[in-house]
Amino acid sequence: MDDSRGRWAAAGAVTMVAGLATSYATAMALTIRESPVVAVAELIIRITPGPLAERIIRFVGQLDKPLLIFGIIVFLLAMGALAGILGRNSVIRPILVWLVLAALGAGAVMVQPGARIVDVLPVVVGFVTWVTVLSALVGPLITARHHPELESRERRVFLMVAGVLGLAAVGIAGAGRIVGSGRRHVAESRRLLRLDGVTRPLAPAGTAIGLTGIGSWQTPNDDFYLIHTAISVPTVEPKDWTLRIHGLVDRELTLTYNDLVARELTESWITLNCVSNEVGGGLVGNAWWSGIRIADILAEVGLDPSADCILQTSEDGWNCATPLSTLTDERNAMLAVAMNGKPLPIEHGFPVRTIVPGLYGYVSATKWVVDYEVTRFSDVVAFWTQRGWSEEGPVKIASRIDVPRSGADVTSGEVDVGGLAWAQHTGIDSVEVAIDGGEWMGAQLAETPSDDTWVQWAITVTLDEGEHELRVRATDKDGLEQTGVRRDVVPDGSTGWHTIQVNAT
Template sequence: MKRSSAAWALAGVVAGFAGIAVDYAVTEGANQASAIEAVAVFVRDHAPADLVNWARENHGKAITIPAIVVLLALFFGAVGRLARRRWWLGVLGFAVISAVGGAAVLAGNGATVAYLLPVALGFAVMTVAMALLGERLTRLQAVDDDDVFGEAWRGHRRDFLVVVGAVLGVAAVSTLVGRYLGRDEKAVEAEQEQLRLPVTPPVVPDGVRVEVDGVQPWMTPADDFYLIDTVFSKPAILAKEWKLRIHGMVEREIELTYNDLVTRAGVEAWITLNCVSNEIGGDLIGNAWWSGALLAPIIAEAGPLPGADCIKQTSHDGWDCATPLDTITDGRQAMLAIAMNGEPLPIEHGYPVRTIVPGLYGYVSATKWVVDMEITRFDDVEAYWTQRGWGELGPVKMASKIEVPANDDEVAAGEVVVAGTAWHQHTGIEGVEVQLDGGPWTPAELARVPNTDTWVQWRVALDVEPGDHQVTVRATDQAGEVQTSVRADVLPDGATGWHSVEFTAS
């Protein structure tokens, strides 16, 4: 260890992450984003569009913070080695990384100069810890070569390791304190238990299921409902603190509290939501019983001015989208939802309030944790995903999926039941057909649906000979349009094409 640069690198890593841990503890107590989360959000918002779109399809959000942590470890190790040469180089290195974190924090939604306090405390911890560790290493290095492993050398090494342990203890305690202070989710859960919302529990309508094992449930439980968002830490917002501002090109500005919204609540509907990133045959789709307040009367109360054609919605975390104004006012059950499947919205699904607009993909409409709506024009808006190459209007495209049999299944020859789901929200599905091995199209039996805004289950029995087979499905909507066979990627406005599965009959 006497001349080891690895020991200095270790000192830099230990000191650096002690500062990060202190920043985390303070930000959790202050209910604001940590520096690492702020940097992750900054990377998300400023990365090239191609990279962001790749990340959307490849779980990029899940690897962003771990990647930042790895880069920080490498940087802190380099800072420690620089401090071996000049003490001020270590201070400068920690100052640089703190400045990056501070800049990212200030770039966040609603950030003020006060948000820099945790970063400053973290920087102070880094520099003090590095000074203490560096002093012990310097003493250790000053021992003559002839005395290495002697009593003085062992004593200095022990002092160094004790300080390493103390700094690690500070980091561990700070992390535990941060986890304890970050009790916002528990506060939200306690609040949810006390809520008495004017909503009814879901009752799945008769006849909506085809009763075929393997077909996904017609009502999607909240825990199984797909999740797509850009946040690195789910906002834990108390309903009593929530407000929605409606402004912009309006005759009068409106501000609603949660209680205001609850008094307006009165709409409940089965609505299927699906993500624009859902590939043919994909599972980024779900159907739930949503409860809330109709959005159209609220917008009408604000009085949109002539020329307005969209609503710029903004989430608590700063994410935004632009929703066509006419999809809110054309009679569909667009709502500010407060409940999902008869219960207050789960945190991850937007508690306390999210927007639901049937017939639109979520990236242009289904804003979770919504806190701001600006009535404006598309010409004046640059929304988060449309800046990255996605379509502006986002109407849902017709799709159908085979769920039984699954791809590569082996079934008994003879009568084989093929079943699945189809959807074209706010238009509705009129018919579904399946094709076996390129042969004629066979009409499927459709289950019932309560409205045109949900998916529909279907089934058909086919006579199948032994051997390998392929079955394909297509739908026809209530406007008479037949689902296109043309394969298209999800970018820029949703996938198209027929879904097929291969199976073996024996």
Template sequence: VAGLGGHWLAGRRGVSAARDAVTLPAPVAPAPPVPAGADLSLSRLAPYVTPNREFYRIDTALVVPQVDPVTWRLRIHGRVRNPIELSFDDLLARPMVERYVTLACVSNEVGGDLIGNARWLGVPIKELLDEADPADGADQVVGRAVDGWTCGTPTSVLRDGRDALLAVGMNGEPLPIQHGFPARMVVPGLYGYVSACKWITELELTSFADFDAYWVPRGWSAQGPIKTQSRIDTPRPRSRPAAGPVTVAGVAWAQHRGIRRVEVRVDGGPWQEATPAPAVSADTWVQWSWRWDATPGEHTLQVRATDTTGETQTDQRAPVAPDGATGWHTVRVTVT
């Protein structure tokens, strides 16, 4: 055990040094600027852009993979007419785009924090797939990590024009090792278990009929589009705000569709329209706020969001399995 631990620590130091030596290329298409007012800068409210050190991490790796970028290779193969193999230098030499994208985990409970927004730098996956030229019927792209973990993403989603990236940068620096260095997938609009392969080493073109990715035999849906959701960040559950004006605020998301409306209600009363803050694009969450004239006593706050397709969150509570939780986030407070 001591020998294995020492070997892992040596590898970790080596990969950390290799990461520190990486110089990311400037994007040919920089991310749009964050609009004024996108971050309400309220206490307890999640920031519009999540710092790397606070970004959630969910994966099956018992030990974080230590991948040397010098020896790393990406294979694009399977049901393609033109298999491709790229080194890390090959990848960095390609034109890069930069985009803000919010990622969410399918195991995020209603009101949970397994979600974050970051500025990603990478190569559009569509361009790589177009070069590989998928064969007819190859409706699934299997991302495979260095430790063998797999996720299955619809080929059509990766080629429909959204900013699906093979990312090498996160918030202006090389990917943190725990977030997939040297490269990972970032796909707006899909839960991470079907799209966000970290430490990626393969993109295999296959079909949903022929292959089940890691989580599918374990009871999760083969395809996982993100559901419209919202969350109250302030006031916190069981807090004791003073009577009078109280700012109720939180975040709402419906990646790749966008948020049209956020509503709040108190004690089961009529829904009141909150004010959404501006956002970079439909691929990120939005902050929202609502002024509440709070009266003394115990109160229940609830929030719901409506996306740009007109779909409003259901009040029906459902667990995270098999394809994401549903329900309205509810917070109970005592006003003093």
């Protein structure tokens, strides 16, 4: 066996895998939400500047988090290989590599909201594994270096030890996954949960315009867009959930889940959309939400007249500042416990999240919400606003064309065109379509149960043979006409007319 760097690098890489496996298994066994790799990933997300994060999301879409995890693992494997190579001539240098990586992991874990000293235990286990396994793996390499006559035997020993440790790492990680059944417990609790008063929704009559291809007026839970910063989604049992309301109030209040659901229930259709939704994009959905009005709860605590916002905090530490006026006016802002007639999906904030009609989610829609601090905008800095996004995020009027799709071939003559428009908490008054920059033509609107939902629209136009450009604009019930000026999603949502090209043949 030669003394090439390859075998030492392989020993280091196998060692890294073993340490990651034992660390992950420990985190799962202790039902710690963040394994060290996840904690590092979430720390990277928190410190990434907003414009850079937006560009990454725009480029890779919802693959951003898997790619981040993949990149971290590739980096760690490279560092493991480096530690193995350094072990050729030094016992101390590999340990220094492990110490640096362990320190970074421990630091990422401890800056997580609510972190406890026990949360560092997976890092410690991983570090001990690295030191122990590398020593076991390089033993045959050292022996072969000093005793060339034993090369054949030591090669077999090295391969056997590496293979056994590799398989053991996979087994340990799998066992930790099995033992760490926290999410399964929460999923089972959700499945068995019965919420009195929550009704199963049926889309109101007249909300469908009748044109095939338009996005469904009611968005199924599985199809509803998902945007959050969590790598590992928080799993909170209803019995463990509480909401603390404090700050500029006369009386602090802490609600348990049972306290909350015992209150009068409110239900309504509400459209939500993400501030990152580009013109014509799909980061928008409409659902039947069930919950308890926030205004009624805040009336009980006595609000200081100087307060103008509530700093909402999630179980995973994410936060946003929401204008107090939007939580206390006539709109149906709620602590939602159900979505489309069922307890909230875990990914959408189970057991409780905030819903505020008319605001983008980055300033309002806190999933897994656990804390309301009544405060002032001048006294707080929230997750996205410190990354360059605006302080307040009222939803902008928007419309899109779903039928036909951009680039589609259509038959010349009469062509059906349709889509969706929204201006939550204001409502859509009209939708118009223009062909090749010509005159705007009014479209037919379907019905809506309230101004807090989107509306389907449709129109039949005549297209001659050839290439055509179709654009759409909407006007809200306050008379505000959707602007054609194209603006990026940063700092407070995109603007512009959705425009498509079709070929009539």
